[in-house]
Amino acid sequence: MDRLLLRTVPRLKEQWRGAEPATVEKIERISGRPLPSFYRWFLLRMGNSMGPLAYPTLDFSAARVLSCYGKKLVQPDPRFLLIAYESDEMMPLHLFYDFNAPARDDAMVTSREARGKELTDSFETLREMLAWGALSLFRVDRAAHTSSGSLRGNTPDFLTNLDPVMSSLGFEQPISTGRFCRLYERPDAVMVCRGTPRSGTGNRRAFDLGGASLGSLRRILGEIASARVVELQVKK
Structure with a gap:
């Protein structure tokens, strides 16, 4: 992933910023289980800023995740972990890990409302979501x-x-x-x-x-x- 993203996304190395290990541990305590190793990699690489890879309305930052749980927008759940907050008020479908569907040191990414139950699956893993997005935006679209x-x-x-x-x-x-x-x-x-x-x-x-x-x-x-x-x- 390092090699793929750094050669595909312009200026990423200068702009991505990782979260502190102590912050990652706070998220792990909320999840109630060891974080998928890919998500830990992601937080330590881009948990503060995704740089040019950032999504327009989705906030993947560790600070936002902790804030949503701190404000009780979402409740801790043994199955789901919030990984991205959707700021579009018309379609507030936030991204969650579904721990019932682990895959390759990662887990399925699905979306739903903060307290909702209806799921809309996105990708089998966060790794695939980020890689697919980078190649789509910076190679295919250009x-x-x-x-x-x-x-x-x-x-x-x-x-x-x-x-x-x-x-x-x-x-x-x-x-x-x-x-x-x-x-x-x-x-x-x-x-x-x-x-x-x-x-x-x-x-x-x-x-x-x-x-x-x-x-x-x-x-x-x-x-x-x-x-x-x-x-x-x-x-x-």
Whole structure:
């Protein structure tokens, strides 16, 4: 994650600021369990400031998390831990860890109202959320040409069939991911794939592809389609 974020997000190293270890321990006491090791890494790296990686209306800071519990906006819960406060009053869906769904030294990120019960899952892990967001914002959205659509397979982990195809095209996977997410990058192009856990959408993932030339995007999509390891649908 260090390597991915520092090469992808401009000026991040100068602007991210971590929380003090004592502050991290306060959050751990609220959670009532050891924090996922990735969340501990995140707090020590970006618990005070996420720099250019910050979300417009979501506050992931350790200070905000502690303030929300201190003001009793949210109550300690053995299953859920607040990790980001949503300031949009029209849709105040704050982000929580769901400890009932641990994954790879991390946990599922879901959203709900402060005292609500209805869940809207976002990512299988916070690691995938941050990496997907960084590549989407700083690579795909800034690419000269983009394409988006969906991928579909016959099994829940069908994206493993796509991995060798992308590798043959020169793409690397900067971090390991689960069945709902894939991140592929090479110097001139990047592709991000995402599905929503527990959504009931079946074996389908949305993708966004960005590249330096229209020709390269066509070649990438053409190779994926001709390999026939996934069903490709291009929307734009």
